[in-house]
Amino acid sequence: MTKKVILHVGTPKTGTSYVQHVLFHNQDKLLAHGIRYPADRFDAHFLAALDLMRLPWGGLEHQAIGAWDRLATQVRRWPGTSIISHEILATASRSQVGQALESLGHGSGTEVHLVLSVRDLVRQIPAEWQENIKHRAGLSYQRFLEQLRDPERGSRVATWFWGVQEIPDILDRWGSDLPPAHIHLVTVPPRGGSPDLLWERFVRAFGLDGLSLRLDGDRVNPSLGVPEIALIRRINQAANDVLEPADYRPLVRELLAHQTLSRRTGSPRLALPPAAHPWVSDVQDAWLVEVEKRGYDVVGDLADLMGEPPVAEWADPDHPREDDVAGAAVDALKAVLLESARLRRAQDRLTAELDETRRSLERAHLRPTYRLREKAVRRLESARLGRVAMGVYRLLRGRSSRSA
Amino acid sequence: MILGQTDGERRGWGWVAHLRAGGTTPWQAWTGLAEAGGRYLPGAQQLELLRRVNQVSAPSQRLAERVLAASAPGRGRPDLELVGAASPSRFGPAPVDPAALPPDELVRVATSLVADDLVAAGPIATPAPRRTRVVRRRYRIIGDPLVADSVRAELIADGRPPGGRLDRRNGAVVVVGVELSRLLAHTWTARCFAVGAPAWSEWVSVLAAADRLPPRVDLARACAEYAARLEPRRVHVVFDHDQIAPLVGVRHRFVTDTDLPAQAVELARRTAPVLGLLVTPPARRALLERLRHWLSEATGPTIAVPPRTRDWVAERAQGMRRDLIAGGYAVHGDLGVLTAGMAAGIAEPSEEGVLALAIELLLDPREVE
Numbered sequence: 001m002t003k004k005v006i007l008h009v010g011t012p013k014t015g016t017s018y019v020q021h022v023l024f025h026n027q028d029k030l031l032a033h034g035i036r037y038p039a040d041r042f043d044a045h046f047l048a049a050l051d052l053m054r055l056p057w058g059g060l061e062h063q064a065i066g067a068w069d070r071l072a073t074q075v076r077r078w079p080g081t082s083i084i085s086h087e088i089l090a091t092a093s094r095s096q097v098g099q100a101l102e103s104l105g106h107g108s109g110t111e112v113h114l115v116l117s118v119r120d121l122v123r124q125i126p127a128e129w130q131e132n133i134k135h136r137a138g139l140s141y142q143r144f145l146e147q148l149r150d151p152e153r154g155s156r157v158a159t160w161f162w163g164v165q166e167i168p169d170i171l172d173r174w175g176s177d178l179p180p181a182h183i184h185l186v187t188v189p190p191r192g193g194s195p196d197l198l199w200e201r202f203v204r205a206f207g208l209d210g211l212s213l214r215l216d217g218d219r220v221n222p223s224l225g226v227p228e229i230a231l232i233r234r235i236n237q238a239a240n241d242v243l244e245p246a247d248y249r250p251l252v253r254e255l256l257a258h259q260t261l262s263r264r265t266g267s268p269r270l271a272l273p274p275a276a277h278p279w280v281s282d283v284q285d286a287w288l289v290e291v292e293k294r295g296y297d298v299v300g301d302l303a304d305l306m307g308e309p310p311v312a313e314w315a316d317p318d319h320p321r322e323d324d325v326a327g328a329a330v331d332a333l334k335a336v337l338l339e340s341a342r343l344r345r346a347q348d349r350l351t352a353e354l355d356e357t358r359r360s361l362e363r364a365h366l367r368p369t370y371r372l373r374e375k376a377v378r379r380l381e382s383a384r385l386g387r388v389a390m391g392v393y394r395l396l397r398g399r400s401s402r403s404a
Numbered sequence: 405m406i407l408g409q410t411d412g413e414r415r416g417w418g419w420v421a422h423l424r425a426g427g428t429t430p431w432q433a434w435t436g437l438a439e440a441g442g443r444y445l446p447g448a449q450q451l452e453l454l455r456r457v458n459q460v461s462a463p464s465q466r467l468a469e470r471v472l473a474a475s476a477p478g479r480g481r482p483d484l485e486l487v488g489a490a491s492p493s494r495f496g497p498a499p500v501d502p503a504a505l506p507p508d509e510l511v512r513v514a515t516s517l518v519a520d521d522l523v524a525a526g527p528i529a530t531p532a533p534r535r536t537r538v539v540r541r542r543y544r545i546i547g548d549p550l551v552a553d554s555v556r557a558e559l560i561a562d563g564r565p566p567g568g569r570l571d572r573r574n575g576a577v578v579v580v581g582v583e584l585s586r587l588l589a590h591t592w593t594a595r596c597f598a599v600g601a602p603a604w605s606e607w608v609s610v611l612a613a614a615d616r617l618p619p620r621v622d623l624a625r626a627c628a629e630y631a632a633r634l635e636p637r638r639v640h641v642v643f644d645h646d647q648i649a650p651l652v653g654v655r656h657r658f659v660t661d662t663d664l665p666a667q668a669v670e671l672a673r674r675t676a677p678v679l680g681l682l683v684t685p686p687a688r689r690a691l692l693e694r695l696r697h698w699l700s701e702a703t704g705p706t707i708a709v710p711p712r713t714r715d716w717v718a719e720r721a722q723g724m725r726r727d728l729i730a731g732g733y734a735v736h737g738d739l740g741v742l743t744a745g746m747a748a749g750i751a752e753p754s755e756e757g758v759l760a761l762a763i764e765l766l767l768d769p770r771e772v773e
Contacts, residue, residue, distance in 0.1 A: 056678075056680060056681060062684060064681060093447070093483040094483060095474070098443055156480065159479070159482065168496075177443070241613055241614055286494050
């Protein structure tokens with residue numbers, strides 16, 4: 001059996017979370033077929049990617065220490081096929097790619113296959129701006145687009161976007177040492193097709209044909225309409241300076257964006273401005289020509305990368321209808337009120353529990369025997385013989401804790 | 405893509421060989437050719453950093469290879485190709501002249517290497533603290549971290565940890581005061597060497613915009629909180645730091661840390677997030693102490709409040725002075741210190757200074773105890 005590693009390195013917003021969910025929850029079934037998805041937690045490969053690329057991520061990086069080496073060790077030890085998947089690997093530098101491939105056994109008899117799932121920029125650009133806004137950004141859609149179009153790519157936004165989205169460049173960095181036949185490009189089908197089609201393409205790219213896997217979990221990330229995303233942006237601008245990052249995620253990203261505003265389905269959807277379509281077409285045409293020339297294994301259809309034509313009625317998130325934003329704001333306020341009420345109840349319950357604990361403690365301290373016992377223990381603990389005696393006493397009493 | 409094929413690429417590899425041999429010629433002036441000496445041509449940031457290292461002193465071969473293989477940590481510009489060496493391509497970031505790179509790009513790469521050196525060196529070995537004394541003065545010490553943290557560490561080592569009951573008969577709360585702009589700078593410095601911090605100007609601007617002082621800086625609030633539990637006269641606000649010793653029950657004077665120059669603190673601030681990816685938070689704190697030790701002899705101006713926030717700091721200092729007088733606390737030294745003229749210094753650390761310091765650290769053959 002050839003030892004093989006399937007390395008899925010991106011791109012974001014191409015169903016990667018769903019793929020990772022299925023692989024994580026079917027580890028046993030995969031193992032029965034000689035395929036290992038080495039992950040002891042859902043985000044294990046994300047942590048490994050942070051470690052490989054030395055990428056701080058809001059405090060999560062502390063959990064990533066040594067994660068890549070551990071993952072690579074598991075892969076090297078497994079004699080069959082191993083799968084690694086995380087979309088932020090797309091940004092790895094050539095040096096990091098070299099380090100990653102070598103650690104996985106490339107050049108030492110292991111057959112490395114690279115999988116890159118890709119989606120048209122007509123959908124990727126608005127999705128990436130929305131993701132920025134849901135991570136505290138306050139920049140306008142227009143400014144975001146300007147930064148993407150700046151040839152210098154000097155901004156953090158542009159650096160990150162092109163780092164994870166520019167297909168030929170990602171494949172230059174990741175694929176320059178691999179034969180084109182070992183590089184598999186999975187295209188995301190256009191909107192409106194069969195919901196199973198993308199997964200079927202991943203099945204082919206990963207070599208999972210014929211395996212009966214449990215397919216549950218959400219296939220689509222929650223997305224926001226134009227007034228909803230405009231509202232979150234305004235909240236970011238107003239609250240960023242006073243809301244701690246640790247509070248932002250549960251309150252704004254989860255409570256407001258995901259649990260509340262994403263459920264408002266009647267709003268106009270975020271789309272690429274019609275004026276940006278010619279530029280995007282030029283970029284994608286160049287990518288298509290290059291990718292076709294290189295002769296990779298395409299799973300799907302490269303025509304999927306052309307994207308949909310401009311929408312007939314484009315809604316500008318920088319100038320949304322104020323009525324719609326006000327409606328979204330009322331829903332957001334209602335959600336915050338309900339959450340505040342829930343937290344007040346929790347606070348009251350905890351305060352009552354704390355008061356009762358304090359009263360119990362005071363009752364215990366008030367007993368004269370407590371003070372005598374406390375003094376005796378303190379005196380015994382200050383001398384070696386006393387500590388030995390206390391140890392024996394605790395042993396006989398059957399208490400594992402050492403401290404008094 | 406096969407490397408080392410075009411003249412441009414051969415020129416790039418020629419420059420790599422030149423830099424590996426300790427050369428300092430800038431890329432634009434380089435003309436020599438060589439065959440490919442690796443899987444890929446190192447990035448412009450790495451090559452320029454190695455040239456800058458060579459300008460200071462000849463690095464070991466190992467250090468040269470580490471610089472060439474390092475990637476810049478965190479988010480930011482990716483490894484860039486050399487203009488004139490890379491084949492023309494419509495994809496990827498535009499190639500650059502490495503001499504035109506801002507020092508910040510080189511600092512990013514350097515911090516990764518400094519972090520590796522810190523991990524290799526390990527924390528400073530300190531003797532175990534002596535056993536906790538049974539008879540000792542109960543105390544809490546807060547306020548200026550430059551003084552309070554040093555004093556607390558020394559007292560712990562001497563068997564006098566803070567804690568224990570502060571009742572009406574025993575113990576003191578010592579609030580170490582200093583001129584407010586210095587207190588802000590010391591608090592930011594302490595954060596840079598502990599949990600990490602935003603850039604100085606950003607940190608101060610956010611505080612000024614919110615008209616809010618961090619808990620460690622808001623001495624009046626800290627005093628009021630303790631005074632609610634103890635009588636106000638048991639809360640000692642100390643501006644004459646020689647007065648700390650008797651309050652915590654010792655006789656000798658304390659040796660406290662000194663102000664570090666702005667670029668040294670900035671280097672720590674930039675290195676801390678990288679360390680966070682290599683070691684656990686407690687170990688990171690210990691390694692940043694090691695870094696403080698490495699930086700202890702650095703010279704240069706200290707950080708100062710940016711001009712646009714000076715009025716706010718002055719107002720808050722006056723307000724704090726009023727609150728401390730009104731609180732009826734025991735004041736040791738001159739309360740006027742709080743509102744004395746703001747410390748001189750620079751409002752932004754110099755990126756060139758940070759880079760020079762990082763290079764100095766990388767080249768320093770330190771003894772590791």
